[in-house]
Amino acid sequence: MARSINERFLDFQVAQQVRWLKVGNRDVKEALKLLKGLEAQVAAMVNANVLGDERFTTARLNALQAQTANLIDAWSQRLTPMLEKNNLDAMKAAADLEADAFKRMLPAGLDVTTPNPGVLQGAATSTSFQGATTAAWAKDFGTSLNRTTWTRINEGILAGETSDQITRGLIGTRSQQFKDGALQPRRRGLETLVRTSVNHSTNQGRQQVWEANKGLISSVQWVSTLDTRTTPICQQRDGKVGPVDQSGDWVQPSGTDPLDPPFARPPAHPNCRSTTVAITKSWKELGLNGTDLPPATRASMNGQVPASTTYYEWLRRQNPSIQKEVLGPTRFDMWKEGGVKPERFVNDKGDLLTLDQITGKATPPARITTAAEMVAYNETTLPQRKVLQSDLLVATNTLKEAKGNPDLERATGPAVFKARTALTEYNKLAKKDALEKLYGDWDISGSVFTTKVAGARMAQADEFVRNLVHPSRRPKVSVEVAARHKRPYYVDGQIHVNKNTTPGVISHEIIHAMEDDPAILKKTRAFLNKRTAGESPVKYQGEDVLKDKWTAKGGTDYTGKLYREATEVLTTGVERLIADPVSFATRDPEFFDFVMGIFHAKI
Secondary structure (H helix, E strand, O other), X not given: OOOOHHHHHHHHXXXXXHHHHHHHHHHHHHHHHHHHHHHHHHHHHHHHHOOOOOOOOHHHHHXXXXXXXXXXXXXXXXXXXXXXXXXXXXXXXXXHXXXXXXXXXXXXXXXXXXXXXXXXXXXXXXXXXXXXXXXXXXXXXXXXXXXXXXXXXXXXXXXXXXXXXXXXHHHOOHHHOOOOOOOHHHHHHHHHHHHHHHHHHXXXXXXXXXHHOOOOEEEEEEEOOOOOOOOHHHHHHOOOEEOOOOOOOOOOOOOOOEOOOOOOOOOOOOOXXXXXXXXXXXXXXXOOOHHHOOHHHHHHOOOOOOOOOOHHHHHHHOOHHHHHHHHOHHHHHHXXXXXXXXXXXXXXXXXXXOHHHHHOOOOOOOOOOOHHHHHHHHHOOHHHHHHHHHHHHHHHHHHHHOOOOHHHHHHHHHHHHHHHHHHHHHHHHHHHHHHHHOOOOOOOOOOOEOOOOOOHHHHHHHHHHHHHOOHHHOOOEEEEEOOOOOOOEEEOOEEEEOOOOOHHHHHHHHHHHHHHOHHHHHHHHHHHHHHOOOOOOEEEOOXXXXXXXXXOOOOOHHHHEOOXXXXXXHHHHHHHHHHOHHHHHHHOHHHHHHHHHHHOOOO
């Protein structure tokens, strides 16, 4: 059965929204590049003013604070016009595409008006989203950026840090892809601002077309097909219908649910990916003579509101060129030739989507506290991993087929390396993301160290413990850095490590201090006794341990080491969380839940 004009408009609008998300990705890269330039300026300023061996007077601190504010203010004055230009370009393009779609889909003879450029220019700078204009949001972002930047610089100076330590604390470290710095939340905030403003601009571009062509349009429908995160507000608005403008003479179409508020337009929330679609009038409402219209055209112009659709229902209706554009050639081939359903893949932005997520039936928790939640979260990473594994398999097989042909081998070899590297990097990032899901939603200021320490490994271990352990149970330790090869250990509130000790082992030694609390020690000994009930000690690396199934479940027999007033339960547990939380949750869920329960003060 032929689809109605309004159903075709819905399909067109979803396809356009997919492309606008890609425009948002492009604009995000441009904005982050601008921010990276500022970070370099701030680092140069810190290096020029902080030597680490002198005291700062109030006057010097005030002067440095003013210098920081001036740098960020000058940067903000570049950010605002960049955002406004990009948003105006997106608004104009959205308006042109909408007007062209009207001309293409509606019968010839109906006049379609394209908004005046001046109207779009005014809308780009004056219309607000989430209560403020783009310029106001950019100003607020600059304020928060200045506050975060100066707070970290000031804390570093007061703690006696060197310029390098302050810079790393602010920007992050290369080994962690700079995600461990104080500015990482601001980078994410800038991404959110850019993506949200692009969605606002494109919806406003279409809005201007609709207002200029009110004679052709009966109403506007909210579409949350692509908002796969399905926030409650977008779930509630999906498919609802409201007026074109606020003129007040609109009547709700029969059989439709009213949009609330009636004139609501995306974005409904930060990072909103919902859109809106115009509902054209029927041929009768347009005053057309039915006898002059072909029967198929007359039937398609029924003026009815299309039913809501899911992302994959929409995807399956598209022609192969659009399907390939959305999924990419590899995923497209896996779907069409390999029989893998597209629900298993990622969307254009790289978000991992399952059918349950698309329909809003299940959403992975923002914070993970149990093994079951971690296993469920890991399921959402499998589609992308399978795509990358498929890419590697295809490249490897191609290289095998090229054996004996030097030219083909040389041409194919880099593809194998690239595919293998992509899979390795994805697995590495997936482990890091899983660990960060375990981080508590609490205050992580300060340090677990009572003595001044230096070095990226110490800082990383400090970060692990502050994020994983609830403030009410967070240990405090002093540090002694021993000879290069001396074995790390903990005793009487002090950890003894060497220059080569890894962050995981440093965290292990810090966690020992938690058992200085008799209540926690009682709980860990009870867990150990329960797991090893009826066992006799055996030797492991020359020491008595209770073997249990620690190793068989992915761990180490060292977990069962016997002490008079301590255990290795929490210490080996934290090492497993840091190394591979998914494996830990999958292979020993009981142990995982106990460690997380203690760390999060739930047990």
